[in-house]
Amino acid sequence: MAEAVPAEERLFSLVLALVASEYGLTKAEILSSVQGYRQRYRRGQDNATLERQFERDKDDVRDLGVPLETIESPTEPGNNQLLRYRIAKGAYDLPADVQFSSSEMTLLGLAAEVWREGSLSNESRRAILKLRSLGVDVDDSTIGYAPRIRVREPAFDTLSDAINRRVAVRFDYLKPGAEGSSRRFVEPRALVKHESRWHLVGLDRDRRASRTFLLSRIVGDVTKTRTVFEAPDGDPAREALAELERVFAAHPVEIDVVRGSDAERRLETRVIGDGLESAAGRPTGAGPRRLRIGSTDLELLADEIASYGPEARVVSPARLRAAVIDRLTRVLADHRGPVRQGGDS
Amino acid sequence: MTTAPFGAQDRLAFLLSLVPYLLDRGTVAVTEAAAHFGVDEDEVRSAIRLIAVSGIPGETDSYGPDDLFDIDWDALEIDDRIELTHAVAIDDSPRFSAREAAALLAGLQYLSALPENHGSESIATLSRKLATGASSTPSPVAVATRAASEALGPIRRGLTERRQVEFDYRDARGAVEHRIVDPLRIDSEDQSWYLRAWDHSRDAVRTFRVDRMDSVSVSDRPSLGDGSDIRLPDSLFQGTPDDLTVVLCATPSALPLLGDFVPDGSRPGKSMDGMVRVSVRVGHFHALKRAVCGLPALVTVESPEEAREAVAGWAEQGLAQYSDGGRG
Incomplete structure (x- = not known):
């Protein structure tokens, strides 16, 4: 085969051809004339491989935010051979009033840098390339900052892709307190990070109700299905965060913490209601300090409080208190006495 | 920062971004363009060579000279400078994709926790502009934040003004000690904030949790070095030989x-x-x-x-x- 046109050259040529063409091009016109396709096009013969290539390229181009549209033939709607493909320049160009100052550019650069793992790091890198095309220089006011949002959960990328393509997903979910995991069939709506944990909000199709899932409790791989769903109304991410905040405030927990301890410093940021105190206004006094904090997940909170050992004591609710006692008892049993033999070590 | 190598989609994004930049600049050195976009110089050279032979299919299904981009080849080969002498089809910056906009929006949401951005109008304005600049509604990704520690204020000032910073630090053992440091970098992981600094009492780089600090103040004494001779690894905590x-x-x-x-x-x-x-x-x-x-x-x-x-x-x-x- 003589053809050695790199993928980016084919994609670039496709974009140029579709922007330049006022009325759009048919698939046959694209495959026979555009650089990267034309070299492999065989007139009057089967071009199925090339057509599949074009389908994938269309997705790749659209993924980059290039508005590649499909126009039906006015005389013969439904005839795929007459479908025309086009990129409207007005929808392609960044609107003229979207401009950024040097300091805004700097802040956006830092916003992009918080993603250092997972697919969003690629997305933000491309966004930065596009921003740089505006030619504005960045200042150095954020030098010395290296903020990061963790994306450790392997399910994140597949879910983010599924949300974008609006396809339902299946996964095994381990509900706290349940014996084993259960298979879920979900229309994914939004990914939100709340209290340093990633949550998926979606419509559980079997239960016909909106559910919130912790990504860390998804067991194994997430599978995309062929079931496509309609884009939900409103702003699902904002609504999901508001709902988590509501749950958080509705489940108060009372904890006594040792003053000056890690437990105090980390839990006091979650104080709710009257107990709201800034770090500067931290009350002084002897003995432990009682905090009233919000919570969304008692099991995970129990893990966290167990890690504080003698620095934190649960006052209420009783379920949390029992859960912490269980955990500490288990850790003590596992670490005092002979090493539990379970393997080949 | 470590980044994955460019794939075909990244290259396409770069090509679409490079064209309007070059049209705007007129003529620019390869080194300058590479620095501006934060990419390798070779990436710029191969992109410009590709742009120079690209264009739109003409009337006869072939690419005629007027249908192609053109560059000043001498300037590139001799002076390592780029000048687009003819452009076709595109001349403006492309819009953001839904996910690109979402990544930046959620990043900004996260940065709004910093003391200097608290209640800042500019973050709200920026967010609106990003949404306007996306070709479809930004993807539903959001990050809830609580205001980060006020102690970041003086630390940040010490860092930018290159002054020493002092604080009482409660270490993992629970012991409190006064520390004097040259701040090098503020790191974070979600809601935890860290300062990496040259610790004068240890004569070594140390990582401090900001929420274990008390009575943080900026000193009048300048930092001893500018930190440029110290390479900070990506992971926050390193082992030492006597571990x-x-x-x-x-x-x-x-x-x-x-x-x-x-x-x-x-x-x-x-x-x-x-x-x-x-x-x-x-x-x-x-x-x-x-x-x-x-x-x-x-x-x-x-x-x-x-x-x-x-x-x-x-x-x-x-x-x-x-x-x-x-x-x-």
């Missing part, structure tokens, strides 16, 4: 939860029972005992005995608080 080796037994799913204890890329061996055994190096047991108590049944310390006892003791002291009838 202790601890063997942990963990369920595979718990490994990521151990975070910086288990260095990235370490490949622990799996045993018959499905558990993995991993050796980690720690300076002391104080952070380890907390981590292990927070992962009951998922992680167990196997050796040495001192580490097992440190964990057991921590759990026991925790339990003792509930001896007034908490048990049972």
